[in-house]
Ligand SMILES: [Zn+2]
């Protein structure tokens with residue numbers, strides 16, 4: 001006795017349901033992992049943008065003679081523009097103390113105020129890490145070693161060639177220092193110029209005059225840099 005078409009359809013349907021229900025835990029797990037990966041990538045982009053926003057604010061409006069921010073932030077940034085490799089003279093602890101402290105304060109504050117989330121913590125940690133990626137961008141391949149060079153070439157972190165865009169001309173682009181993805185977006189959109197226009201019209205804030213980059217002569221040297229061989233910043237005399 002052959003099954004009727006209805007019985008066949010019911011048989012296929014129950015088989016399909018069994019198959020889907022056996023797969024669903026795996027699909028749910030894959031979906032959860034994908035969502036976490038997506039959130040982590042979003043944290044990376046936000047952290048990179050925050051690093052750029054801070055850098056832009058210091059470069060644009062920081063005053064070297066201001067009481068606290070002058071010696072802490074603006075003077076080192078001006079020195080970095082005139083002598084890019086000078087930042088390597090600072091120890092890792094000196095360079096990372098401020099960003100790690102800022103990250104720790106925000107993470108603790110978010111915990112104390114009851115809105116802690118792992119994405120906030122990860123964003124803060126990555127934003128602090130941008131300072132280290134920036135230092136690597138000013139070191140030679142030999143100084144960085146294979147692992148860091150691989151991360152730079154694989155576009156996992158920002159490379160010296162990408163960061164060199166900030167050190168060309170008037171230091172008014174390429175503020176983000178962590179990844180290779182955020183700078184092209186914000187620079188193409190003209191976000192920094194739009195913010196400057198807005199702040200000038202709202203509060204009469206004007207850009208601080210740029211300080212020329214005395215370690216790079218001519219600036220256009222980076223424009224012709226070999227993509228396979230990131231430009232090397234000259235070491236200042238120590
Ligand atoms: Zn700068």
Ligand SMILES: [Zn+2]
Nearest residue numbers: 080084134163
């Ligand atoms: Zn730099």
